[in-house]
Amino acid sequence: MAILDLTAKSSGLIRCPVCALVTPSPENHPCPRCATPLHARKPSSLQKTWALTMAAALLYIPANIFPIMTVVQMGQGEPKTILAGVASLIETGMWPLAMIVFIASVVVPLGKIVILIYLLVSVHVGLKTYIKERIALYRLMEVFGHWSMVDIFLVTLLTTLVKMGALATIEPNRGVSFFGAVVVLTIFAARTFDPRLIWDSAHDHG
Amino acid sequence: MVSHGIWVVGPERVLFACHECDWLHRxxxxxxxxxxxxxxxxxxxxxxxxxxxxxxxxxxxxxxxxFTIVNAFPLLELKLGGRETSVTLLSGAVELGHHGMWDVVILVLLTSLLFPILHCVALLYVLMPMVMGYKPPGAVWMFRVAHSISPWGMIGVYMLGVLVAFVKLSDMATVVPGVAVYALAALLFCSTAAGNALDCCDIWRRIGEVDDGHP
Incomplete structure (x- = not known):
């Protein structure tokens, strides 16, 4: 068993990301079983993840400045941003809903961006401690990442349902597009990050 | 030694690498x-x-x-001042197109409808013939498709969106949950159970066995 106290990469092997076959393949050759191009580590993982994370962080600003929907009741109402929407849910006493929307639209995307930046920086500086904790953060991000889509689905459902003419209407606003872009970018960013780099950098630098 | 396209170390042991840390195991x-x-x-x-x-x-x-039941019936119905409206999976996705937000329409259509259905179809295409004892043509490609689109199916998140919409609107009008909501809940249960039952390693092994012409 001693011979196996190492990683696939340090043994000159590559694990296929799709079918999990472990082969002594050269870099960028197709997997013998499923033809997926093989790489010991996701190619340019750090650069791509930085680019996608920064793009998501930038777009998160217009996603919050622009309103996402307008609720008009009895001729009254004005466009509301994500945070104003949460505030109005609290005002009407809908605490659980306010929590769900706040977590899905603020905590999850911001948390993802912060976690990604922390993981990227920790790999760059070759941090040797908190490996298990960083892996736990990575897994957390994978599990909860796509729940920020709730707000997008909510806007589509509300705008389709509430078309009651003079009594009540709900209309979508431009912020939805920006927020959708943030969600997609953070999902791509989490997928281009290679968690094996956390272990690699902890061992290479020492 | 290579047997059936799988790198075998010693009798009956397959070399396996961790997808998160790359550690090798027999x-x-x-x-x-x-x-x-x-x-x-x-x-x-x-x-x-x-x-x-x-x-x-x-x-x-x-x-x-x-999925066909979910698509055929409304998810929610709203009654206010003698007026009635309803929303289905498809009508909800397309609605934002009337406001010119086609980017959001595409995002919603893909994540709540097309990717989940395509995932089911790709799995059925591979599994049905395999249960009957043969390998369908293009099985490797189809199973790769199923693998790559599965993280983009967001039916569970959609269900939460429906529940939030239901509670939020019951404040201002009468909301009636449609047949599709119950079907969606059952669908969520079935697709999660299907995901848990699936043994990808075994399926790749079977597809690989038949594809043994590779070095």
Missing amino acids: MPPLPEGAVARCRRCGAVLASSRPDHLVRTLTLTFATLVL
Whole structure:
């Protein structure tokens, strides 16, 4: 068993990301079983993840400045941003809903961006401690990442349902597009990050 | 030694690398219901699921049938001042197009409708012939498609969106949950169970065995 106290990469092997076959393949050759191009580590993982994370962080600003929907009741109402929407849910006493929307639209995307930046920086500086904790953060991000889509689905459902003419209407606003872009970018960013780099950098630098 | 396209170390042991930390393991055949975890980071490497082909096939087929029901009936109906409106999976997705937000329309259509259905179809295409004992043409490609689109199906998130919309609107009008909501809940159960029943390693092994012409 001693011979196996190492990683696939340090043994000159590559694990296929799709079918999990472990082969002594050269870099960028197709997997013998499923033809997926093989790489010991996701190619340019750090650069791509930085680019996608920064793009998501930038777009998160217009996603919050622009309103996402307008609720008009009895001729009254004005466009509301994500945070104003949460505030109005609290005002009407809908605490659980306010929590769900706040977590899905603020905590999850911001948390993802912060976690990604922390993981990227920790790999760059070759941090040797908190490996298990960083892996736990990575897994957390994978599990909860796509729940920020709730707000997008909510806007589509509300705008389709509430078309009651003079009594009540709900209309979508431009912020939805920006927020959708943030969600997609953070999902791509989490997928281009290679968690094996956390272990690699902890061992290479020492 | 290479056997059936799988790198084998010693008798009955397959070389396995952790997807999260790349640590190498020699994997013995797993007893039924067993789960193999990475020795270094604890990630789940593989698990052995009895009758997984038939179970996954049945549950995936049920998911697809439920999808047609979800699409045929309204999710929610709203009654206010003698007026009535309703929303379905498709009408909700397309609505934002009337406001010129086609980017959001595409995002919603893909994540709530097209990717989940395509995932089911790709799984059925691979599993149905395999249960009957042969390998369909292009099985490798179809199973790769299923693998790459599965993280983009967001039916569970959509269900939460429906529940939030229901509670939020019940404040201002009468909201009636439609047949599709119950079908969606059942669909969510079936697709999660299908995902849990699926043993990807075994399916790749079977596809690989038939594809043994490779070096």
